[in-house]
Amino acid sequence: MARLEIHQFPCLDDNYGVLVHEPESGITASIDAPDADDVAAALQEKGWKLTHILTTHHHHDHTGGNLELKAASGCTIVGPKGEAAKVPGIDKSVGEGDTFALGPLQVHVLETPGHTAGAVTYWMPAQGVAFAGDTLFAMGCGRVFEGTMEQMWRSLRKLMDLPPATRVYCGHEYTLANARFALKIDPENLALRDRLAACEKLRAEGKPTLPTRIDIELATNPFLRVADPAIRKHLGLEDAPDWKVFAEIRERKNRG
Numbered sequence: 537m538a539r540l541e542i543h544q545f546p547c548l549d550d551n552y553g554v555l556v557h558e559p560e561s562g563i564t565a566s567i568d569a570p571d572a573d574d575v576a577a578a579l580q581e582k583g584w585k586l587t588h589i590l591t592t593h594h595h596h597d598h599t600g601g602n603l604e605l606k607a608a609s610g611c612t613i614v615g616p617k618g619e620a621a622k623v624p625g626i627d628k629s630v631g632e633g634d635t636f637a638l639g640p641l642q643v644h645v646l647e648t649p650g651h652t653a654g655a656v657t658y659w660m661p662a663q664g665v666a667f668a669g670d671t672l673f674a675m676g677c678g679r680v681f682e683g684t685m686e687q688m689w690r691s692l693r694k695l696m697d698l699p700p701a702t703r704v705y706c707g708h709e710y711t712l713a714n715a716r717f718a719l720k721i722d723p724e725n726l727a728l729r730d731r732l733a734a735c736e737k738l739r740a741e742g743k744p745t746l747p748t749r750i751d752i753e754l755a756t757n758p759f760l761r762v763a764d765p766a767i768r769k770h771l772g773l774e775d776a777p778d779w780k781v782f783a784e785i786r787e788r789k790n791r792g
């Protein structure tokens with residue numbers, strides 16, 4: 537199995553940049569490109585040469601570095617076919633069920649619309665990692681800007697079905713605010729309380745709280761726990777379909 541080195545680093549205000557490197561082939565992919573200078577500095581620090589950018593969605597804080605990095609490296613930019621026209625420098629569009637090779641790495645594409653209309657998640661099953669952009673966060677999820685609540689719920693449902701040990705890289709460090717909100721929705725959840733304390737300690741030490749893992753999200757993320765009877769009772773939505781419970785939690789989070 538191809539070995540993978542992953543380097544995560546802060547970018548802009550609260551974004552994360554992620555570089556994925558396979559040493560045998562020399563492949564180095566940047567997951568999104570929030571800022572050309574930050575990505576270039578991370579490449580230089582690691583001594584890696586950029587070969588690909590995998591764009592999760594078109595927002596500027598995920599694609600702002602595309603053109604400059606492509607001009608400097610000649611890298612190939614892969615992005616969602618549902619919003620290809622909005623991804624600067626895109627060379628290859630991908631959609632649901634597509635797989636493609638990055639050297640010896642096999643990448644599977646899941647369409648996860650909702651935050652944007654065409655957002656995708658890149659999943660490398662053999663390595664047990666997924667790159668979810670702004671669809672899933674630690675104890676949270678992205679705002680539903682372009683899709684419908686029902687669509688976003690279906691996207692999260694897809695991620696919930698990934699193998700439980702899958703490590704998930706996300707676009708932003710929103711963890712503490714998410715956890716504090718999550719406790720309002722799911723106050724009796726001891727795993728959530730423990731996780732908030734652990735994440736507060738990490739942040740106090742200046743460390744990232746990401747990547748996360750699917751099983752950890754299933755236990756602590758209220759947006760994924762809409763079937764939980766205590767959460768439903770708390771919201772007064774005992775008999776609602778899952779997506780409506782999701783929508784209610786999302787709307788409460790939007791209201792702050």
Ligand SMILES: [Fe+2]
Pocket residue numbers: 593595598651670
């Ligand atoms: Fe975004």
